[in-house]
Amino acid sequence: MRMPPVTLISAGGTIAMAADRQSAATPALDAAALAASAGLEVAAARSVRNLPGVQLTLDDALAVAREAAAEAAGGNGVVVTTGTDTLEELAVLCDAVNGGGGPIVLTGAIRPASAIGADGPANLVDAVAVAGAAPAGTYVVFAGEVHAAREARKTDSTSPRAFSSPRTGPLGHVAEGRLDLHAPAPRPPALSPQRLDFAVPIVPTWLGDDASLLRAAFGLAPDGVVLVALGAGHVAPAVLGALRDAPCPVAVTVRPERGELLSATYGFEGAEGDLRATGAIPAATLSPQAARMLLLAALGADLDRAGLAGLMEPRA
Numbered sequence: 001m002r003m004p005p006v007t008l009i010s011a012g013g014t015i016a017m018a019a020d021r022q023s024a025a026t027p028a029l030d031a032a033a034l035a036a037s038a039g040l041e042v043a044a045a046r047s048v049r050n051l052p053g054v055q056l057t058l059d060d061a062l063a064v065a066r067e068a069a070a071e072a073a074g075g076n077g078v079v080v081t082t083g084t085d086t087l088e089e090l091a092v093l094c095d096a097v098n099g100g101g102g103p104i105v106l107t108g109a110i111r112p113a114s115a116i117g118a119d120g121p122a123n124l125v126d127a128v129a130v131a132g133a134a135p136a137g138t139y140v141v142f143a144g145e146v147h148a149a150r151e152a153r154k155t156d157s158t159s160p161r162a163f164s165s166p167r168t169g170p171l172g173h174v175a176e177g178r179l180d181l182h183a184p185a186p187r188p189p190a191l192s193p194q195r196l197d198f199a200v201p202i203v204p205t206w207l208g209d210d211a212s213l214l215r216a217a218f219g220l221a222p223d224g225v226v227l228v229a230l231g232a233g234h235v236a237p238a239v240l241g242a243l244r245d246a247p248c249p250v251a252v253t254v255r256p257e258r259g260e261l262l263s264a265t266y267g268f269e270g271a272e273g274d275l276r277a278t279g280a281i282p283a284a285t286l287s288p289q290a291a292r293m294l295l296l297a298a299l300g301a302d303l304d305r306a307g308l309a310g311l312m313e314p315r316a
Contacts, residue, residue, distance in 0.1 A: 005043040006077035006131040012051040013083030015109035015120035025112035038121035053083020058196040072102040077131030091149040095138035096297040099190035119160040137185030145170040148185040166257035193300025198223035211238040233261035233272035243278040251283040283312035
């Protein structure tokens with residue numbers, strides 16, 4: 001099948017795994033084999049890593065993202081294949097370092113290449129079609145749907161329709177090699193992180209939280225923290241007190257997938273106004289894992305607090 005020329009970068013994941021009668025699925029296919037399995041002709045096929053998503057390190061992720069961004073900077077469309085367990089994080093990082101030129105498109109598979117009904121080849125064909133036709137930006141393509149990198153979440157563990165955009169819905173669809181894009185992916189200013197090896201834990205909160213976990217996280221001397229607040233930016237009074245003593249930047253997301261952080265609707269202790277007054281950085285439109293990757297990239301690029309705030313909530 002002839003498609004617009006793009007570069008395929010493989011980082012591993014289920015799409016590159018296969019099994020036989022005696023073993024479960026493990027990494028097996030490199031980038032060239034992936035292209036061949038889908039009957040694709042690409043301009044170049046390179047294997048940067050061949051690891052399950054959960055085995056990628058921060059250094060691995062930065063290497064893959066840099067490779068994709070460098071290729072896109074020359075105006076080429078780029079497809080990155082990776083494991084779905086951490087595809088969200090890699091997509092956000094690619095978006096953070098993508099300076100434009102050509103689009104970067106991430107995809108993967110839920111079923112190994114050796115499985116009956118393997119979804120990898122179809123996803124790869126669709127991703128290459130998007131990379132050859134979409135405007136600059138970073139996208140996630142899965143099951144015929146096109147998502148903005150910062151909106152995409154893995155919302156099903158085993159279904160081929162594993163990704164969705166709970167807040168916005170998909171940007172478009174692809175079928176028979178034709179892209180129907182309703183809107184391009186947003187293009188925030190690109191970052192150039194020198195490293196990502198910072199300590200940034202994700203800390204949830206819950207009914208009856210006494211802030212012991214958050215304070216324990218602070219006790220580890222982290223470089224930053226992502227706090228997952230409740231509702232529209234609400235925390236228990238004890239958590240509010242811990243936030244006032246925060247020794248590092250704290251980005252605040254919220255537990256609902258279609259999240260917003262209000263400003264002045266509620267007046268009880270621990271409501272959104274109190275949360276904002278602590279100096280925490282609103283990031284409620286992001287998933288916790290997306291906020292963490294952006295915070296890591298921002299720290300690696302030496303952004304100040306104003307830069308952090310603009311990165312986490314560009315509309316704020």
